[in-house]
Amino acid sequence: MAKDDPASEPASTRLDRKDVGSWISGPRGALEDAGIDLGYRGERLGLPETGVGSVAGFGRRLVALCIDWIACALIAQLLFPQYAYGSARSAVNTMIVFFIVKSLFTWLGGATAGQRILGTRVISMNGGIIQPWWALLRTALVCLVIPAAIWNRDGRGLQDLICRTVEVRSR
Numbered sequence: 001m002a003k004d005d006p007a008s009e010p011a012s013t014r015l016d017r018k019d020v021g022s023w024i025s026g027p028r029g030a031l032e033d034a035g036i037d038l039g040y041r042g043e044r045l046g047l048p049e050t051g052v053g054s055v056a057g058f059g060r061r062l063v064a065l066c067i068d069w070i071a072c073a074l075i076a077q078l079l080f081p082q083y084a085y086g087s088a089r090s091a092v093n094t095m096i097v098f099f100i101v102k103s104l105f106t107w108l109g110g111a112t113a114g115q116r117i118l119g120t121r122v123i124s125m126n127g128g129i130i131q132p133w134w135a136l137l138r139t140a141l142v143c144l145v146i147p148a149a150i151w152n153r154d155g156r157g158l159q160d161l162i163c164r165t166v167e168v169r170s171r
Contacts, residue, residue, distance in 0.1 A: 041154050055169075056118075063114070071114070138162075
């Protein structure tokens with residue numbers, strides 16, 4: 001056999017479709033393939049599996065965030081027309097408007113415009129309303145991006161874990 005022949009490699013060094021598939025499906029998929037039952041997202045929190053009150057999916061949350069960002073960029077451009085869109089100052093203004101709007105609407109109504117359009121809302125894990133300081137901290141963590149990009153098996157990002165909140169479906 002030739003050295004370049006894949007069949008001549010030991011089985012432990014060969015990469016096959018199953019290996020790539022488990023990597024693409026993520027740790028949850030790999031654990032489930034191994035026979036470990038993780039339950040559904042939100043089960044440990046006492047939330048329903050589907051429908052109203054279930055944990056909102058990543059796609060809904062991402063689209064809602066994009067809608068909110070675009071709306072805040074438009075508002076910032078209307079408030080500060082002297083700064084060209086795409087400039088550093090325009091980006092800072094957009095972030096400030098986003099922070100204020102998201103914090104305010106999360107605190108007062110549990111949902112921003114994008115979240116309402118996509119049928120999600122943020123609820124407190126203790127069952128009460130979201131306190132203003134938690135809404136401010138949650139929004140600050142979303143603005144940092146990294147905490148929002150890391151989530152647990154219940155679909156809660158670090159911002160939700162720290163602020164004791166969860167984003168659920170409202171319809």
